[in-house]
Amino acid sequence: xxxxxxxxxxxxxxxxxxxxxxxxxxxxxxxxxxxxxxxxxxxxxxxxxxxxxxxxxxxxxxxxxxxxxxxxxxxxxxxxxxxxxxxxxxxxxxxxxxxxxxxxxxxxxxxxxxxxxxxxxxxxxxxxxxxxxxxxxxxxxxxxxxxxxxxxxxxxxxxxxxxxxxxxxxxxxxxxxxxxxxxxxxxxxxxxxxxxxxxxxxxxxxxxxxxxxxxxxxxxxxxxxxxxxxxxxxxxxxxxxxxxxxxx
Numbered sequence: 391x392x393x394x395x396x397x398x399x400x401x402x403x404x405x406x407x408x409x410x411x412x413x414x415x416x417x418x419x420x421x422x423x424x425x426x427x428x429x430x431x432x433x434x435x436x437x438x439x440x441x442x443x444x445x446x447x448x449x450x451x452x453x454x455x456x457x458x459x460x461x462x463x464x465x466x467x468x469x470x471x472x473x474x475x476x477x478x479x480x481x482x483x484x485x486x487x488x489x490x491x492x493x494x495x496x497x498x499x500x501x502x503x504x505x506x507x508x509x510x511x512x513x514x515x516x517x518x519x520x521x522x523x524x525x526x527x528x529x530x531x532x533x534x535x536x537x538x539x540x541x542x543x544x545x546x547x548x549x550x551x552x553x554x555x556x557x558x559x560x561x562x563x564x565x566x567x568x569x570x571x572x573x574x575x576x577x578x579x580x581x582x583x584x585x586x587x588x589x590x591x592x593x594x595x596x597x598x599x600x601x602x603x604x605x606x607x608x609x610x611x612x613x614x615x616x617x618x619x620x621x622x623x624x625x626x627x628x629x630x631x632x633x634x635x636x637x638x
Contacts (some may be wrong), residue, residue: 452507509534
């Protein structure tokens with residue numbers, strides 16, 4: 391679990407709330423549930439997203455999901471962001487999963503729309519964040535993509551066991567299964583996971599920057615332009631048929 395950063399660490403830049411264009415949540419207090427902070431100094435390029443919904447243990451409700459999607463959309467356009475960290479501002483909790491109390495008040499149509507947005511959020515997090523959300527079943531069939539991601543990670547048999555039983559796993563158990571990369575012993579401040587995530591972000595930071603990455607992509611794509619397979623792929627798309635690649 392990720393926990394709040396303690397006062398023993400110097401905060402190089404204050405958290406800033408993220409204001410979404412439109413969102414609604416039952417019982418919302420009006421306080422921002424998502425805050426964003428770009429680190430500076432040797433950590434420049436690392437941006438942190440703080441989830442701060444203590445009343446619901448960071449459960450994924452309408453406002454939290456809306457603000458997370460808005461934050462990711464904004465950060466996707468920020469070329470200064472190299473590594474993205476997710477953190478919790480609620481002590482002892484990372485994310486409690488879906489907000490079932492809020493979900494119970496939704497109509498069937500609203501549930502369908504919300505689940506679609508939640509799936510999109512999970513895909514965004516899985517592809518962009520160092521520390522991402524793990525969907526929890528809480529006794530229900532996973533609706534945010536867990537039925538598809540879990541078998542791909544663990545195989546169908548073990549995925550079925552975890553989904554059908556709704557079993558909760560410790561960090562060590564999740565690491566042993568390959569669900570998470572790292573499990574760390576807790577420290578006195580309660581933020582050991584954050585420190586490990588920050589170390590990993592610092593390790594990633596000096597790797598290929600976006601400009602170099604774009605240049606590499608351009609070189610690789612240029613090599614593909616004159617190939618027979620590229621022309622075949624475009625022809626197959628136009629003719630709505632499977633491509634017949636020959637490796638040339």
